[in-house]
Amino acid sequence: MIELSELLVPAIKIVVLVFAVILPMVAYSVWAERRVSAIIQDRVGPNRVGIPFTKIGLAGLGQPISDGIKFLLKEDFTPGHVNKLYFWLAPALTMVPAILTCAVLPFGSELFGEKMVVADLNVGPLFIFAIASLSVYGIVLAGWSSNSKYPFLGGIRSSSQMISYEISLGLSLVPVLLIFGELNLSAIVEEQSENGWLLLPLWGEGAIWNGGWDRFFLFFPSLLAFIIFTTSIFAETNRLPFDLPECETELVAGYHTEYSSMKFALFFLGEYAAMIIGSGLIVTLFLGGWSLPFGCDAALMQMAGNPEQVPWWLGLIHISTFLVKVVGFIIFFIWVRWTLPRFRYDQLMKLGWIVFFELALLNIFITAGIIFLTRSPD
Amino acid sequence: MAEKLQQFESPDTAGKAAQAIEAYQQTTDDLVGEKLTLNMGPSHPATHGVLRLILELDGEVITKADPDIGFLHRGDEKIAENMHYNQFVPYTDRLDYLAPLANNVAYACAVEKLMGWELPPRGKAVRVLCCELARISAHLLGIGCYAMDVGAMTVFLYTFTQRETVYNLCEQISGARFTTSYTRVGGQIHDITPEIISGVEKFCEEVSEAIDEVDDLLSRNKIFLDRTRDVGVISREDAIGYGLTGPNLRATGVEFDMRKNHPYLGYEELDFDIPVGKTGDSYDRYLVRMEEMRQSVDILQQICRQMPDGPINIVDPKGTLPEKERVLMSMEELIHHFIVATQGIDAPEGEVYFGAENPKGELGFYINSKGGGVPHRLKIRSPSFANLSILPKMLPGHMVSDVVVILGSLDFVMGECDR
Numbered sequence: 153m154i155e156l157s158e159l160l161v162p163a164i165k166i167v168v169l170v171f172a173v174i175l176p177m178v179a180y181s182v183w184a185e186r187r188v189s190a191i192i193q194d195r196v197g198p199n200r201v202g203i204p205f206t207k208i209g210l211a212g213l214g215q216p217i218s219d220g221i222k223f224l225l226k227e228d229f230t231p232g233h234v235n236k237l238y239f240w241l242a243p244a245l246t247m248v249p250a251i252l253t254c255a256v257l258p259f260g261s262e263l264f265g266e267k268m269v270v271a272d273l274n275v276g277p278l279f280i281f282a283i284a285s286l287s288v289y290g291i292v293l294a295g296w297s298s299n300s301k302y303p304f305l306g307g308i309r310s311s312s313q314m315i316s317y318e319i320s321l322g323l324s325l326v327p328v329l330l331i332f333g334e335l336n337l338s339a340i341v342e343e344q345s346e347n348g349w350l351l352l353p354l355w356g357e358g359a360i361w362n363g364g365w366d367r368f369f370l371f372f373p374s375l376l377a378f379i380i381f382t383t384s385i386f387a388e389t390n391r392l393p394f395d396l397p398e399c400e401t402e403l404v405a406g407y408h409t410e411y412s413s414m415k416f417a418l419f420f421l422g423e424y425a426a427m428i429i430g431s432g433l434i435v436t437l438f439l440g441g442w443s444l445p446f447g448c449d450a451a452l453m454q455m456a457g458n459p460e461q462v463p464w465w466l467g468l469i470h471i472s473t474f475l476v477k478v479v480g481f482i483i484f485f486i487w488v489r490w491t492l493p494r495f496r497y498d499q500l501m502k503l504g505w506i507v508f509f510e511l512a513l514l515n516i517f518i519t520a521g522i523i524f525l526t527r528s529p530d
Numbered sequence: 531m532a533e534k535l536q537q538f539e540s541p542d543t544a545g546k547a548a549q550a551i552e553a554y555q556q557t558t559d560d561l562v563g564e565k566l567t568l569n570m571g572p573s574h575p576a577t578h579g580v581l582r583l584i585l586e587l588d589g590e591v592i593t594k595a596d597p598d599i600g601f602l603h604r605g606d607e608k609i610a611e612n613m614h615y616n617q618f619v620p621y622t623d624r625l626d627y628l629a630p631l632a633n634n635v636a637y638a639c640a641v642e643k644l645m646g647w648e649l650p651p652r653g654k655a656v657r658v659l660c661c662e663l664a665r666i667s668a669h670l671l672g673i674g675c676y677a678m679d680v681g682a683m684t685v686f687l688y689t690f691t692q693r694e695t696v697y698n699l700c701e702q703i704s705g706a707r708f709t710t711s712y713t714r715v716g717g718q719i720h721d722i723t724p725e726i727i728s729g730v731e732k733f734c735e736e737v738s739e740a741i742d743e744v745d746d747l748l749s750r751n752k753i754f755l756d757r758t759r760d761v762g763v764i765s766r767e768d769a770i771g772y773g774l775t776g777p778n779l780r781a782t783g784v785e786f787d788m789r790k791n792h793p794y795l796g797y798e799e800l801d802f803d804i805p806v807g808k809t810g811d812s813y814d815r816y817l818v819r820m821e822e823m824r825q826s827v828d829i830l831q832q833i834c835r836q837m838p839d840g841p842i843n844i845v846d847p848k849g850t851l852p853e854k855e856r857v858l859m860s861m862e863e864l865i866h867h868f869i870v871a872t873q874g875i876d877a878p879e880g881e882v883y884f885g886a887e888n889p890k891g892e893l894g895f896y897i898n899s900k901g902g903g904v905p906h907r908l909k910i911r912s913p914s915f916a917n918l919s920i921l922p923k924m925l926p927g928h929m930v931s932d933v934v935v936i937l938g939s940l941d942f943v944m945g946e947c948d949r
Contacts, residue, residue: 192684194688194691301566301568305590392681395681402931402934403930404575490683490684493748493754493757494753494757495757496931496932497929497931499756499757
């Protein structure tokens with residue numbers, strides 16, 4: 153007999169996470185993109201839309217809502233020459249995997265005794281890769297079913313790009329998993345909370361003065377893994393400098409040239425959702441997820457008294473810490489996009505296969521060697 | 531100036547690859563691959579106007595390129611045969627619409643050459659000022675669009691901010707921001723004010739900073755270098771053979787600039803260098819434009835420092851319109867005004883060609899006159915037309931992504947190409 157609470161609690165988590173956190177974040181990261189790019193480019197950006205029928209502007213915070221309404225009201229045009237089934241399927245196939253992957257991301261410690269993760273899987277990273285690699289189908293199908301040349305070229309590019317970079321993405325993650333000896337993302341975050349973030353091993357057992365020499369030597373492989381992983385996330389989410397499937401000035405709009413209205417918006421939202429999940433994954437693996445730095449978590453827990461139960465205010469602090477870190481990464485993503493030119497198709501493949509693939513592979517052996525030498529088998 | 535004329539073997543790897551594919555095709559009867567015909571333009575983000583390219587693709591590699599022009603043809607040359615010399619000035623605005631002031635000057639100089647007139651020093655200096663402002667404005671846009679095609683959108687907006695200042699100056703100079711129509715045969719519509727001089731001096735400082743900023747963003751950027759180096763290589767022979775002019779020619783190493791080789795408007799008295807490239811690839815074309823902007827800033831500063839006083843128009847009662855006050859007060863001037871306004875300037879018989887160094891290259895006007903107020907035939911030698919003619923030779927062997935880089939680096943304007 154399944155208890156009702158076992159079904160209800162995850163359902164509430166899913167609904168709240170997807171509709172109250174991820175989707176608004178997607179909408180507002182579009183707004184952030186437009187505002188930050190405007191700041192970078194000496195422009196103003198969308199700053200008018202606020203509360204309707206009043207003069208309250210709220211620095212343009214109403215823009216995502218009006219954008220959404222605009223997308224819904226536009227004519228949803230399906231060109232006559234497309235393959236209808238796949239044409240309709242493709243936008244969903246980009247959006248759904250992007251949202252599915254957030255199931256295993258721990259976005260907070262505990263709130264009222266509930267772990268702040270939808271599915272506390274023991275194979276978190278594997279699940280993310282398995283689902284994320286589905287999103288390439290959306291783009292390939294969009295390019296193919298459009299039956300038009302520019303989307304077709306965009307589809308070809310994206311399939312090879314995303315598949316190539318998935319390899320370096322996966323390989324660059326292996327050292328991290330070796331270091332933690334763990335595949336559960338919540339456990340990884342807890343470990344980092346106690347013993348120092350992977351890229352900031354300055355407290356707990358990770359600090360040198362506490363005998364964390366292994367973490368000191370492992371810092372450099374982790375940094376390399378971080379760089380490869382972040383770059384590959386850029387390629388996975390099709391953002392500049394790797395936005396070849398879209399490639400505005402070459403392929404007009406790439407794979408979604410023939411799309412309009414909400415179907416186009418789904419591609420758009422899927423891209424931003426993927427960016428948010430990617431940032432979340434980077435934060436979780438390398439920067440301690442929801443944890444506060446310098447052992448503050450342990451200190452605050454002591455202050456609260458009960459060592460078993462995380463108090464609600466600390467839970468909220470953890471959730472906001474996670475969100476702040478993710479937002480920081482989103483701004484980094486935006487910053488890069490508006491600074492760099494884009495690669496050419498062959499250069500991108502060369503970079504993926506000749507530089508990142510080899511480096512990631514080498515990194516695994518270096519990490520394994522360091523772990524073998526510094527950690528006594530127990 | 532240092533000797534920079536040197537012959538390099540073109541590192542045109544893409545072109546060689548295309549030749550290899552072609553050679554392989556001739557050795558076998560098999561179908562090497564089905565080609566995809568891609569229609570790029572006339573409305574495409576990278577074609578900057580209405581150029582249409584019919585590309586034949588083998589995978590992502592271009593095997594054949596066929597530019598199709600004429601979507602913006604307005605018959606300017608024929609129109610010129612039906613109007614007075616001065617009436618044609620507004621049409622020159624719409625040739626290279628990114629540098630209308632320079633077109634005005636080039637056209638006025640051509641007709642003045644036919645008339646055998648020589649402008650007073652201040653008039654010449656004002657025209658040089660106009661030309662160099664236009665050159666900076668056009669190069670800013672050229673580099674901005676080029677960077678945008680490569681993917682660096684921000685550069686485009688940085689350069690556009692500076693162009694806004696140029697437009698404000700244009701407005702102060704001529705009364706219009708875009709379609710300036712500033713010159714007339716024998717002078718300008720009115721003199722420039724001291725405020726304009728100080729405005730130009732201020733602009734010179736601002737634009738230098740902006741150029742340095744663009745330099746920081748692009749010149750040593752690894753991705754930008756990868757995208758532009760050895761892409762779209764033009765050899766010296768090809769450049770001369772296809773009649774390329776302007777920065778595109780100079781990027782190949784040919785030191786040819788109308789301002790130095792056939793000086794006009796007192797350019798011989800100004801101190802400036804002609805930047806030339808080495809390999810003639812897209813990156814060299816970018817560098818040449820950047821350096822040309824710096825040289826133009828230098829010229830502007832020189833002009834502002836030593837702006838001569840005196841009249842700006844030639845004094846020829848039968849050629850230029852007299853002062854309005856005197857038209858109203860005296861008989862003689864009224865008659866001249868009436869004749870010049872209704873019948874045009876009485877040009878002598880003969881034919882002239884005048885080429886000016888415009889931002890895109892040599893803009894030339896060939897005028898065949900049989901006397902009277904209208905030209906018998908007027909031919910415009912537009913630099914963009916000649917610069918685009920090399921595309922079918924240059925594009926095969928490159929990838930689709932290189933097309934936008936090459937188009938951006940050639941920096942053409944369809945208004946001028948199609949005329």
